[in-house]
Amino acid sequence: MDGFIELGRFLFEQLLNWKFYIVGAYPKGPLGGLALNIILAVITIFIGFFIAVLFGLGRTSARKYIHYPCSAYIDTVRSTPLLMILFWFYFLLPVAGFRLPVLWSAVVALSVYASAYMAEIVRAGFLAVPKGQMEAALSSGMSRLQALMNIILPQAFRMMIPSFVSFFNSHFKNTSVVYIVGIVELINSGIIISQRQPNRIFAVYIFMGLLFWIVCYTLSYFSRKLEKKLGILDYESYKPEIYREDLVLVPLPKAVKRLMVTQK
């Protein structure tokens, strides 16, 4: 019991360091802490989004010279750890002659990483729009680009929003990786504090966790509200042309029961 009270006191004590956790050394030094995580996440999601639309749509192209490069980019990035991508841009770009400030190499790495994942979200959303929509638009004389801009993408983006929000959530947490190249974001702020107060290291890490939790939880709370609000699209009227009962999801107990019957 005493231990818990002690821990509570230590955590409360960390509130005194709030400024360093939230903005780092900001007014006197560079911006850091939680604010830097949020800014990094927002900027890289924004840059990544535009790359993602290009590559995601490119991957759906029937033209092989567009399809294959886009697929290669997406799959390469997706099968590489974020840390690896960060090191590439941190160590390799200077070798290649680009002298980027450390923060910018982190921005580039995070954007590249985000773009590949979001490209897959874009692709999935694009493919989820019924094929008949494109046919209807084309048959009325619109060009492929006009159909894409006016008909397909507005519907696709609405379906992508929940996936984007959940990706933003995990991407925000991923930004903490940049501490490894010496950027003072939240994790690094915590490390610096724990070096000054070595006997409070436990409280410091719990406090950092709490900060991440508050931001992420708020975000997912609002995303759930947003999803309800956006649920105005109604695909009831689009009956699938081929209806196969075995492709429809059934509740797990029922599925197991069915499996048992077919086994006999």
Added chain:
Amino acid sequence: MIKFAGVSKYFNNGARVLKDISLDINAGEVVVVCGPSGAGKSTLLKTINKLEHIDSGEIIVDGFSLQDSKTNLTMLRAEIGMVFQHFNLYPHKTAIQNIMLAPMKVKKLGKKEAREKAMSLLGRVGLSNKCDVFPSQLSGGEQQRVAIARSLAMEPKIMLFDEPTSSLDPELTSEVLDVMVSLAQSGMTMVVVTHEIGFACNVADRIVFMDNGEIVETGTPPDIFVNPQQERTREFMSRILHIPINNTPVEG
């Protein structure tokens, strides 16, 4: 108006969807295409505005060859209206926006002009009171009428109907058919894939019976329904009319 000359199409696995189709459709003619499912009716219809590519042969629409790379495809498509089995209305736009979109984007009509035109078209299909309603709030028959109005907004010379009533309840079917009948009477060139025998008998100038990707028989409605020459046609007709066809005459 529409001319098929030896048109063939293959699927990737080598199966033939269309086998050496040759057909002439004149201006103002109403042609009904019928046949069992998988016969290639919808595919045939979609080749007319090049939603489906063909592998050999040639299709000439309104004097322009679809296989000629110089043909302006979007211009040609604007002259061909199409109505789908599943309506394919844009779910994020209201009924009137659905109708206004193509004239504004393709014909560069002003918003006010497009709106007036859309209103008069909605009146024509009997839905003036539903202009600001989203497709999901409309019944199937109403959706299909909006879809017809949407195609008419481009003032097409040809209208294609791909099983326009197959996904509708029998009661709702008639309201869509009424619109189609009045359209046919106004002299529109129409190609209709349908199994509505009543519509075919009353309105069609010609019936094309297809099976296995080829045209088995063409003729006037009485020819095809009452007096089919081919065994396959006779079999199919007796099945959809639920009567042995040679014994009972059908009004047509």
